[in-house]
Amino acid sequence: MTDGGGREVRPGDRADSRSRRRRPGADGPLRVGVVGAGFIGETHVAAWAAEGIRAVIHDVDADRAAALAGRHGARVAGSLDELFGGVDVVDVCTPTDLHADVAIAAVRAGRHVICEKPMARTLADAGAMLAAARDAGVRLFVAHVVRFFPEYVAARQAVLDGAIGEPGVLRFTRASFRPRQPAGHWFFDHARSGGIVLDLMVHDLDYARWVAGDVVAVHCRSASVAQPDAGVDHAVAILTHRSGAISHVSASWGYAPPTFVTSFEIAGSHGLIEHSSTTAAPVMASLLAGAAGGGLTAMADTSLAGDPFRLELAEFAGAIRDGTEARIGPADGLEALRIALAADESARTGAVVRLARVVE
Amino acid sequence: MSVPVEARQAVRIGLLSAEHVHAPTYLSLLASMPGARLVGVWDEDQGRAAAAAAPVSTRAFDDVDELLEQVDGVVIASANSRHRRLVEVAATAGVDVLCEKPLATTVDDARAIVDACDRAGVRLMTAFPTRWNPAARALESAVRSGALGAPVFLEGVNTGTMPDIHAAWFVDPARSGGGAVTDHVVHLADLFRWILRSEVVEVYAVANRILQERFAGVETGGLVSMRFASGVSATIDCSWSKPRSYPTWGGLSVQAVGTGGAFGIDAFRQHLAVYGTRETGISWPAWGPNADRGMLAEFLSVVRDDREPAVTGIDGLRAVEIVDAAYRSIAAGAPVPLRVGERAGVAPSGPADEGATTRRRADR
Numbered sequence: 001m002t003d004g005g006g007r008e009v010r011p012g013d014r015a016d017s018r019s020r021r022r023r024p025g026a027d028g029p030l031r032v033g034v035v036g037a038g039f040i041g042e043t044h045v046a047a048w049a050a051e052g053i054r055a056v057i058h059d060v061d062a063d064r065a066a067a068l069a070g071r072h073g074a075r076v077a078g079s080l081d082e083l084f085g086g087v088d089v090v091d092v093c094t095p096t097d098l099h100a101d102v103a104i105a106a107v108r109a110g111r112h113v114i115c116e117k118p119m120a121r122t123l124a125d126a127g128a129m130l131a132a133a134r135d136a137g138v139r140l141f142v143a144h145v146v147r148f149f150p151e152y153v154a155a156r157q158a159v160l161d162g163a164i165g166e167p168g169v170l171r172f173t174r175a176s177f178r179p180r181q182p183a184g185h186w187f188f189d190h191a192r193s194g195g196i197v198l199d200l201m202v203h204d205l206d207y208a209r210w211v212a213g214d215v216v217a218v219h220c221r222s223a224s225v226a227q228p229d230a231g232v233d234h235a236v237a238i239l240t241h242r243s244g245a246i247s248h249v250s251a252s253w254g255y256a257p258p259t260f261v262t263s264f265e266i267a268g269s270h271g272l273i274e275h276s277s278t279t280a281a282p283v284m285a286s287l288l289a290g291a292a293g294g295g296l297t298a299m300a301d302t303s304l305a306g307d308p309f310r311l312e313l314a315e316f317a318g319a320i321r322d323g324t325e326a327r328i329g330p331a332d333g334l335e336a337l338r339i340a341l342a343a344d345e346s347a348r349t350g351a352v353v354r355l356a357r358v359v360e
Numbered sequence: 361m362s363v364p365v366e367a368r369q370a371v372r373i374g375l376l377s378a379e380h381v382h383a384p385t386y387l388s389l390l391a392s393m394p395g396a397r398l399v400g401v402w403d404e405d406q407g408r409a410a411a412a413a414a415p416v417s418t419r420a421f422d423d424v425d426e427l428l429e430q431v432d433g434v435v436i437a438s439a440n441s442r443h444r445r446l447v448e449v450a451a452t453a454g455v456d457v458l459c460e461k462p463l464a465t466t467v468d469d470a471r472a473i474v475d476a477c478d479r480a481g482v483r484l485m486t487a488f489p490t491r492w493n494p495a496a497r498a499l500e501s502a503v504r505s506g507a508l509g510a511p512v513f514l515e516g517v518n519t520g521t522m523p524d525i526h527a528a529w530f531v532d533p534a535r536s537g538g539g540a541v542t543d544h545v546v547h548l549a550d551l552f553r554w555i556l557r558s559e560v561v562e563v564y565a566v567a568n569r570i571l572q573e574r575f576a577g578v579e580t581g582g583l584v585s586m587r588f589a590s591g592v593s594a595t596i597d598c599s600w601s602k603p604r605s606y607p608t609w610g611g612l613s614v615q616a617v618g619t620g621g622a623f624g625i626d627a628f629r630q631h632l633a634v635y636g637t638r639e640t641g642i643s644w645p646a647w648g649p650n651a652d653r654g655m656l657a658e659f660l661s662v663v664r665d666d667r668e669p670a671v672t673g674i675d676g677l678r679a680v681e682i683v684d685a686a687y688r689s690i691a692a693g694a695p696v697p698l699r700v701g702e703r704a705g706v707a708p709s710g711p712a713d714e715g716a717t718t719r720r721r722a723d724r
Contacts, residue, residue: 164603165573166570166574167570168568168570168571168580168581168599168601169568169570169571169581169582169583169597169599169601171517171597173515173615175615175622217566217693219564219566219585219695221513221585221587221593221595222593223512223513223593223617224512225512225513225617225618225619226619234512234513234617236513236515236585236593236595238564238566238583238585238595240566244568244570245568245570246566246567246568246581246582246583248583248595248597250515250595250615252513252617252622254512254513254617254621254622255617255621255622256621256622259622265601267519267571267581267599267601268570268571269570269571269572269573269574270573270603271603271605272601272602272603272606350562350695351694351695352564352693352694352695
């Protein structure tokens with residue numbers, strides 16, 4: 001097997017290749033392949049394009065891949081091997097349960113991997129991804145985009161600056177409507193997506209850990225609001241951090257379109273940080289023509305503060321190019337998943353789930 | 361002993377103890393409300409009684425029995441741990457009682473308060489003014505009318521500054537019963553019971569002492585998660601998480617979701633933002649209606665008409681049971697079951713307006 005530059009690639013022979021091998025992007029733009037042409041795949045392709053990178057796209061549905069490529073002037077790869085052969089980085093935007101297979105195949109092909117959140121559907125999968133990337137000596141990033149939203153970045157920085165002292169009680173809300181995917185879509189199949197806890201709540205679970213540190217106990221209650229037969233669409237977790245801080249994390253698809261509210265409150269030993277998207281809109285339009293009803297799924301409007309997806313992918317690309325660390329490492333992705341799976345389990349059993357020590 | 365109150369006659373009201381921060385508010389409202397005749401204030405600290413009485417030009421009593429002989433009802437605004445003794449004194453005197461929340465610091469005391477009033481045949485009301493807050497009533501109406509569909513999840517936030525700035529006893533567990541969990545769970549717990557017409561069957565809670573500069577006396581941060589018999593889940597953030605610099609004392613809000621969508625309330629949203637000098641800083645003076653007035657009007661009506669109050673002593677007891685369950689969960693690190701009346705030995709009964717029973721007093 002060769003990589004895109006014709007250099008010999010031997011899986012398992014890359015333990016310290018980060019320092020030895022050519023850094024992708026150092027002498028030319030990073031070559032990026034996006035696997036999965038769904039909602040997040042398109043978001044990433046657009047963000048790559050905005051960064052001046054035309055991604056190569058692969059999807060098991062060739063027509064969908066071609067349509068996405070056409071919208072962004074990108075190319076299509078007919079197979080994963082073809083994709084791996086022509087890129088430095090594989091950006092995994094498949095359904096959650098397929099993250100591990102695609103990511104592990106990519107790292108074994110010697111490709112760096114960016115993986116959409118949640119990292120995987122199971123801890124075993126996430127652990128295998130981590131080990132495979134380590135063995136192959138390639139970089140692995142988990143795309144927890146909330147770490148790149150400017151308001152969340154600013155709040156964490158305020159905490160780091162000591163503005164509120166030690167975080168004590170944190171509260172996060174992410175409230176929206178049910179994604180408008182067709183019935184039978186993988187998104188609504190708990191076995192494949194992990195449902196609202198793994199898909200939506202995981203954003204704030206990761207952020208809570210980023211701000212207040214590792215989590216040692218998780219309790220969660222969940223409910224079916226809009227469609228009782230269609231599974232859980234509202235969940236509230238209570239986390240206990242190792243530091244003693246406690247977090248209240250609420251995620252909902254029970255609101256009416258086009259609602260998308262994110263809010264947080266971080267109370268510390270010496271102060272308080274408040275934020276709500278409901279009071280942070282710098283533009284308030286109420287136009288009679290073309291009244292919007294919300295898109296396929298809700299997205300935060302960040303057009304006036306910089307696109308977090310661009311910031312995220314650019315940081316990962318820079319970390320690969322320069323051999324530097326990004327603000328989120330692969331173990332962080334695994335820990336966020338561990339907390340989410342604990343919340344999902346607690347919601348099911350009613351018990352508190354205690355977490356073992358984090359991976360080293 | 362009290363005498364029957366004729367219709368349209370002003371209800372004679374007294375205040376027992378001015379220890380609580382709400383005492384001045386109650387006094388100024390009672391002094392101005394039609395239908396009330398404020399007789400006076402008793403406090404075991406005579407200086408405190410005099411200080412509370414002066415602004416509303418009412419009498420400070422040295423002898424509690426002397427005050428009780430001249431009133432039809434009393435408002436009890438003592439430190440939490442003294443509620444039981446003062447309710448028992450009032451009940452023995454045959455005087456109806458509006459008792460500050462939480463009804464007591466222990467389930468046993470709350471039960472004793474309910475029993476004492478039952479035995480004496482006096483009316484007992486718990487001070488949960490949130491039931492008269494227009495936003496809270498709008499939420500209740502949205503559930504009652506079916507606009508919200510079947511309620512599924514209620515998320516409440518009742519956070520504030522640490523109340524030791526008002527009175528030191530708030531952070532002395534011997535007198536308050538506890539910290540943020542004791543102080544701030546009961547309002548929302550009662551509101552949720554009222555909205556849902558259901559009882560809490562399980563409670564999970566966590567707490568810590570990080571906020572308020574790591575104040576060590578009592579818990580300053582708390583999160584409570586509960587499940588109702590009807591299947592609805594709810595959470596309460598009861599933390600003293602507002603720093604001294606916050607423009608107001610705190611607030612109370614609820615986000616409810618049901619099969620009909622979502623419904624949010626912010627009970628104290630109706631305020632101005634006033635930017636003063638560097639010294640006076642920012643303040644949020646409220647301009648919305650005062651729920652305390654509605655609550656006191658209800659008490660006056662209860663005394664005048666000798667009827668069951670909209671918020672009973674049982675409601676106060678239930679809220680104390682939920683607080684007790686929260687502390688048990690904090691100690692256990694796990695959810696704990698709660699069966700209505702189990703720990704208190706009181707027969708199960710719904711919230712006040714569920715039965716809408718009218719009970720006649722034997723001595724009137």
